[in-house]
């Protein structure tokens with residue numbers, strides 16, 4: 001341990017602690033820009049390049065970056081002398097000298113870390129402007145918008161794309177004034193190996209990386225009297241949306257959200273969690289099917305089975321593991337199952353022609369925008385899910401429509417596609433899909449009632465987790481990975497024949513969907529992810545039904561329409577195939 005003085009406080013910290021970490025512990029809020037470190041997850045970037053966090057260390061001539069300077073015994077640190085404040089302000093002014101001055105119309109306005117710093121440092125003039133501005137590429141993909149003029153070279157996106165996700169779609173190309181962050185050879189993102197996980201957007205401090213915005217398109221559809229516009233909301237949205245209205249992270253706002261969606265003008269408000277229950281029926285049956293064949297000595301059965309509900313993960317294995325395409329479950333994601341059922345079963349029941357029906361999804365995810373645009377999820381060019389809106393986009397719509405969110409009463413989802421069990425709710429956090437599957441697989445396989453539905457071993461934010469479940473003497477081994485880097489390690493083991501699992505859940509985003517690229521920005525705070533995850537487990541615990549196969553509307557859907565899981569009709573509507 002070392003003891004040091006920071007401003008007027010004395011503090012003792014373990015050896016290796018940085019000045020920034022020590023200061024944070026005693027409530028001193030040193031500003032940062034390039035630095036990000038979500039403790040307890042793998043999201044980290046610390047190039048110590050922006051120099052916004054400089055402090056004075058007694059006995060040293062130069063100012064020191066707090067993010068990269070380790071505390072030493074007897075050190076005296078000053079975080080807010082005039083010299084320090086002026087240095088920070090000059091750094092901000094220099095960054096602004098090569099940054100477009102269009103804050104008013106920037107999609108990041110109000111949420112931009114550079115803008116916030118300019119405000120905090122009282123920047124009132126731009127002393128270094130007037131020179132040339134670097135002109136860099138803009139690109140609009142199905143999910144992500146790149147406006148590299150706004151890039152400040154913090155390298156956060158590069159760190160998450162390369163180190164956390166191991167996708168390698170973003171890096172520095174060209175030199176000097178012409179440097180930009182882009183796919184290799186300055187190719188388009190849409191032509192690169194980008195999975196659209198959106199983690200680059202989640203960490204970008206400025207407006208260089210943002211989401212493809214569909215809010216205007218939605219407002220036009222809602223205004224069109226010839227269209228029936230219905231919505232499905234993903235599990236992770238309800239525990240994060242409140243943050244956009246000043247509520248603490250992890251405040252469940254399900255009822256207010258449903259009410260707000262009705263106010264916006266949706267004709268029916270449904271729940272993706274219903275389709276999550278449906279996914280468990282199909283995927284769980286696939287698990288049971290492969291296990292039974294395995295136990296009967298079938299040498300050709302593919303194990304482990306991998307979940308397939310995260311489109312960035314699907315994109316990742318299609319690009320990087322084309323030799324393993326027969327391992328993942330063929331089940332479509334809940335978003336796509338919902339769209340497919342809505343535009344067949346439900347539309348037929350309601351007598352609504354397909355071309356009049358608009359299915360919108362509210363997702364914590366940017367890859368979902370890409371997913372609903374995939375050709376295999378369209379019928380004669382008409383998509384099962386027309387488009388997807390992020391949690392952040394929904395918040396802006398609610399604000400634009402003058403809806404006083406915090407004062408709204410609760411409203412219930414419509415039926416039949418609004419009813420879900422607790423199993424569907426926990427899909428939104430890492431480990432939740434596996435836990436939901438285990439609840440059903442256990443009961444169906446053993447024929448006995450599961451007394452305790454909480455599989456604590458698969459919960460938490462550890463990068464890779466494993467658990468063994470006793471099914472009437474058979475030891476079912478399951479694994480969970482979140483973050484594509486962790487997924488890659490598991491897949492490489494499988495490819496090399498070192499597999500210990502029967503089933504694996506993979507979600508691309510650290511934390512699962514609660515940490516998705518379309519969520520309210522966490523600005524580097526891991527406690528926000530923990531709070532959202534906890535809230536989902538609490539919502540699950542309060543549900544009267546907690547096992548997908550007990551959802552009465554799912555049972556009815558099979559009786560009236562699909563027959564049974566993995567039936568021919570279920571295959572046609574609820575399953576897919578993969579491409580490389």
Ligand code: HC0
Nearest residue numbers: 234235236309334335365427513
């Ligand atoms: Fe997710 Fe989903 S849990 S991927 O993160 O499986 O986006 O929230 O909607 O589809 O249900 C996202 C979240 C979903 C889907 C569900 C799954």
Ligand code: SF4
Nearest residue numbers: 310365508509513516
């Ligand atoms: Fe989207 Fe969830 Fe996958 Fe992230 S983990 S890419 S939010 S589906």
